[in-house]
Amino acid sequence: MTARRALLALGSLWELVRFFLVLSILALMVRSAGGGGAASVPWLLLAGTGNLLVPVGGLMLAMFPGRYGGLVGLLRLGKGLSVFSILILFVSGSLATAVNAALLVVGGRTISAAAVVLVLFALDLAFLALLVFSREKDAAQ
Secondary structure (H helix, E strand, O other), X not given: OOHHHHHHHHHHHHHHHHHHHHHHHHHHHHHHOOOOHHHHHHHXXXXXXXXXXXXXXXXXXXXXXXXXXXXXXXXXXXXXXXHHHHHHHHHHOHHHXXXXXXXXXXXXXXXXXXXXXXXXXXXXXXXXXXXXXXXXXXXXX
């Protein structure tokens, strides 16, 4: 397996982790806003299942690059939409509501949902760069 295919497989695994992390953050935000709590999680899952196409497509591309090399454009589009949605959070000011939402406490330090979203954004940009700079011909090798 080439380094590029290994990075695609790693990016696909990241996308799967990202899906459940974003789902958890959204459930936390709904619960803290006085929403339905646990009853809203299935609805969030229903609304977000289309985001699972990117990790599956990336894994298919990493495992069978010759057969699925044409998926690179679709994966670029999906990842670009993910990056765009986080940019909308920044521009609209909606990320400010997540600053005080404590997601995790590690060693006396509180990790806010906004900090996690910023890390999500950085990793999304890295995976998007991998997809943008890999041509369909390179992915097929």
